[in-house]
Amino acid sequence: AIEEADLVLFVTDARAGITPGDEELAAVLRAARRPVLLLANKIDDPRRDPEAAVFHRLGLGDPWPLSALHGHGTGDLLDEIVARLPRRGELAIGEEAIRVAILGRPNVGKSSLLNRLVGRERVIVSDVPGTTRDAIDTVLERDGTTFVLVDTAGLRGEGKERQGIADYYEVR
Numbered sequence: 093a094i095e096e097a098d099l100v101l102f103v104t105d106a107r108a109g110i111t112p113g114d115e116e117l118a119a120v121l122r123a124a125r126r127p128v129l130l131l132a133n134k135i136d137d138p139r140r141d142p143e144a145a146v147f148h149r150l151g152l153g154d155p156w157p158l159s160a161l162h163g164h165g166t167g168d169l170l171d172e173i174v175a176r177l178p179r180r181g182e183l184a185i186g187e188e189a190i191r192v193a194i195l196g197r198p199n200v201g202k203s204s205l206l207n208r209l210v211g212r213e214r215v216i217v218s219d220v221p222g223t224t225r226d227a228i229d230t231v232l233e234r235d236g237t238t239f240v241l242v243d244t245a246g247l248r249g250e251g252k253e254r255q256g257i258a259d260y261y262e263v264r
Contacts, residue, residue: 093193093195093242093244094120094121094124094126094193094195095124095126096191096193096242097126097191097192097193097242098127098177098190098191098192099126099127099128099129099173099176099177099190099192099193100121100124100126100127100128100129100192100193100195101128101129101131101173101192101193101194101195101205102117102118102121102128102129102130102131102152102195102196103131103133103160103194103195103196103200103201103202103205104130104131104132104133104147104150104155104196104197104200105133105134105196105197105199105200105201106132106133106134106135106140106143106144106147106157107134108200109146110146110147110149110150111197113197113247114147114150114196114197115150117195117196117197117247118150118151118152121152121195122151122152127176128152128153129153129156129169129172129173129176130147130150130152130153130154130155130156131155131156131158131169131196131205132144132147132155132156132157132158133158133159133160133196133200133201133204133205134159134160134161134200134201135157135158135159135164135165136159136161136162136164137164138157138164138165140157141157142157143157144156144157156168156169156172158205160201160202160204160205160207160208161201161204161208163208166205166208166209169209170209170234173192173209173239174234174235174237177190177192177237177239189231189238189239189240190237190238190239190240191239191240191242192239192240192241192242193242193244194206194241194242194243194244195244195247196246196247197246197247198245198246198247199246200246202243202244202246203215203243206228206230206241206243209232209241210230210232210241214228214230215228215230215243228242228243229241229242230242230243
């Protein structure tokens with residue numbers, strides 16, 4: 093998903109703070125040299141936005157405080173996604189569409205974010221980790237541009253059900 097994405101949305105859980113899994117994924121993303129928006133999700137009260145600042149430590153730019161569940165910050169985020177991606181004119185769904193991967197640990201709100209961005213319940217949201225098992229593509233049309241949002245399964249650290257994320261991706 094990282095190699096195919098024109099933009100990566102790295103979703104973190106602001107309530108949990110930076111975890112070893114976040115640090116591992118951030119290292120992979122820095123090495124991949126793909127454009128990344130760092131999202132500090134689960135900030136349900138806008139007065140708590142400054143709490144996202146701790147995520148600067150991941151080295152992926154300014155974190156975006158948001159609540160995918162309640163919609164706080166998602167409108168501005170969608171505008172930022174559109175602004176960061178190249179204009180490609182009228183696109184057919186296929187190789188020309190702009191692909192955006194949504195990555196993060198289990199239960200940080202990746203599926204909630206996708207649903208909020210597309211404005212409907214496209215994917216299942218649950219408090220149970222591992223609900224999303226396969227990558228799910230969703231087409232979004234915005235301002236004449238076609239996006240394919242890819243909701244991915246939560247990435248787990250070593251010793252969990254899956255191997256560490258570094259085992260999945262060849263870091264170049």
